[in-house]
Amino acid sequence: MAWIIKASSDCTIVQNWREQPPSSYSLKLHNLSQLENSTAFSDPKYQSRLFSSGGHNWRLVVYPKGNEKDNGNGFVSMYVEIDSKSLMIFTPPTEVFPELRFFVYNKKQNKYLMIQDVEVKRFNALKTVWGLQQVLAFDTFKNPENGYIFEGDQCEFGVDVIVASPVTNWEILSFNEKLPDPKFSWTLKNFSELKENVYTSNIFFDWRKEMLYPKGDSRADAKWLSIFLYLAPSETPKADEKFFVQGPVRVLNPLGSNHSARQLNDWHTESNSGWGWSKFLSLVELRKVYLDKEDALNLEVEFEVVSATKYSTMI
Missing domain, CATH: 2.60.210.10 (Apoptosis, Tumor Necrosis Factor Receptor Associated Protein 2; Chain A)
Structure with a gap:
């Protein structure tokens, strides 16, 4: 079952439940509260290590309490950042148009809540970060009864970065x-x-x-x-x-x-x-x-x- 949670002239965001884990990267946090404390006096985000997808390197960026600078206050915010070095391999620097799907695991459902902006995004030297500022309401996410926080203080985020291959059949x-x-x-x-x-x-x-x-x-x-x-x-x-x-x-x-x-x-x-x-x-x-x-x-x-x-x- 899928449902639209936001639609405007520039984006359409869709939510869906999925049993399949993220295909590109998974980030499991064993102590969410400690992460929040560690970022309380700095930029309240966590950047994953680099991972590869579609011939480029990426990072998953998570704001558990929201990115206030991007109208994400009160929500979980999630982004993908491309490693700018991978854009400079080619001359002139290339552009990448991936499809992005973000995931928050729900232990109660034993499924992943998938949130997606259906429009592909253009990553280039001038725009290296794309994402969703309002993935999930923080109060809903933090309430253990809802299943997103489990086994004390654990949670899991993930992403699919799907980069289409160049056209070979035409x-x-x-x-x-x-x-x-x-x-x-x-x-x-x-x-x-x-x-x-x-x-x-x-x-x-x-x-x-x-x-x-x-x-x-x-x-x-x-x-x-x-x-x-x-x-x-x-x-x-x-x-x-x-x-x-x-x-x-x-x-x-x-x-x-x-x-x-x-x-x-x-x-x-x-x-x-x-x-x-x-x-x-x-x-x-x-x-x-x-x-x-x-x-x-x-x-x-x-x-x-x-x-x-x-x-x-x-x-």
Whole structure:
């Protein structure tokens, strides 16, 4: 069960019970009253030894009676401080964005009260300390009946400092709308005398080819012209890879107008590296209108948009 105890324009603080101990650092105090006495006439805080998390060194800082300078009077205040030396390893000095979770152990519940500001914090050379000034009301914390003080005068604090690893898995998708040579033309001479069921163009635009079925493919009868655009075998997309192609495929009218055209708007994938039309144009209409005086059929593909994707190292 989780509940919000404070929400404002700059932070949202959430409390929750958790059985799992802190993963980054635990601070157990065997004599809280003696610690309070030792800091009564100085800065009333305790700084832990350095611990490592996410490639950096940190300290847990606890104010059992609150940090009065940070509006924490009457509460337990808890902070994390990064060792500034670990920021200077890189040039320029780095920034770290950890997720912070603070813990106070409750013996009665046998669980940890977890308090978290859900926003990640930016640690850098100018801001080396982040935390919560009002973790738990001091009166609630100090009352032994509530379970935070146990076995005489003992208590336990802790923290998770979770530093996300740098991004290693990414992709950048772009759509190229200004191609250097967007058109490809293909002429099939003596079309009426073609005997084969399928004809394939040369590879064009680096890695695409066109396939033409003069008598229709297996999904159409012999009354249709079928046209498909394929990726060359050497450029078949890898698993989970894809390319987008947009643009018209035209059977050209020898009179220079009223071309028969269809629009490609398709993604080419490993399982489907080709797209097209089984019934692009009826052969009756083709013979009437689209063969030139030398019985040649002229085709044209124009690429308006082609996608490109850059990947990080794939799994």
